[in-house]
Amino acid sequence: MKKSPWQQRIRxxxxxxxxxxxxxxMLRFYALLTGFQxxxxxxxxxxxxxxPMPASHKQLAGPPExxxxxxxxxxxxxxxxxxxxxxxxxxxxxLKGQDQRxxxxxxxxxWSGSAAADSSESESLFARSFLQPYAELLRHxxxxxxxxxxxxxxxxxxxxxxxxxxxxxxDGGQRSLICSFCLAEWxxxxxxxxxxxxxxxxxxxxxxxxxxxxVRVECCDSCRRYLKTVDLTKNGLADAVVDEIAAAPLDLWxxxxxxxxxxxxxxxx
Ligand SMILES: [Zn+2]
Ligand SMILES: [Zn+2]
Numbered sequence: 001m002k003k004s005p006w007q008q009r010i011r012x013x014x015x016x017x018x019x020x021x022x023x024x025x026m027l028r029f030y031a032l033l034t035g036f037q038x039x040x041x042x043x044x045x046x047x048x049x050x051x052p053m054p055a056s057h058k059q060l061a062g063p064p065e066x067x068x069x070x071x072x073x074x075x076x077x078x079x080x081x082x083x084x085x086x087x088x089x090x091x092x093x094x095l096k097g098q099d100q101r102x103x104x105x106x107x108x109x110x111w112s113g114s115a116a117a118d119s120s121e122s123e124s125l126f127a128r129s130f131l132q133p134y135a136e137l138l139r140h141x142x143x144x145x146x147x148x149x150x151x152x153x154x155x156x157x158x159x160x161x162x163x164x165x166x167x168x169x170x171d172g173g174q175r176s177l178i179c180s181f182c183l184a185e186w187x188x189x190x191x192x193x194x195x196x197x198x199x200x201x202x203x204x205x206x207x208x209x210x211x212x213x214x215v216r217v218e219c220c221d222s223c224r225r226y227l228k229t230v231d232l233t234k235n236g237l238a239d240a241v242v243d244e245i246a247a248a249p250l251d252l253w254x255x256x257x258x259x260x261x262x263x264x265x266x267x268x269x
Pocket of ligand 1: 154155156157158159179180181182183184
């Protein structure tokens, strides 16, 4: 049987954890988180078959509609408390002490894209990892294609890109962006900053280094933002989402050069 996308990511995370000891803890947590997300996805899929959702959703409308979603958040917090890195486990414990209403509050805020105003970074990170499977489910249901779409925000949920990917096309690589939330992928021109739209290639330096020579740190000297792009033409075994996480030393390097990431990944880097 063909492995699900979650199973493929888990397997890749385990492989990378065994060769990059510094990233092992992070990758193992990511693998467990991905397992949790797959289970949640399946549960929501079943629940939404019972309560049909409007089929015409072409965009992420809010707030999230399934009661099964909010009722699973406590389980998610217990999971992070048990297996998450120390700091996340501590936050999960604090959040467990709040009531369902305040959970609903910050989850809805994140969902509607207004979280930045008054939620903490860690609440946003929790909301993102927990709500992601539902966003993916709605995106799969909407079965959208985006021919000709050329903007820098996600065509489905309007979020920023979390990473880029280069896939073989003709003699070169075609760049796509991957949404930091619903994981939609859409084509995006190579010589354009996804954050500010800069098109002057002298202001768009690209760095690669050492053992991650297939991961490009694509920077912008106009807005000082960056994202990492996984070059599948150089490493066909890579899984863009997972390899982006494993290449954490490049994030450290980019921050030291004064760049900040367009959007953090699922482990908050
Ligand atoms: Zn999206
Ligand atoms: Zn820029």
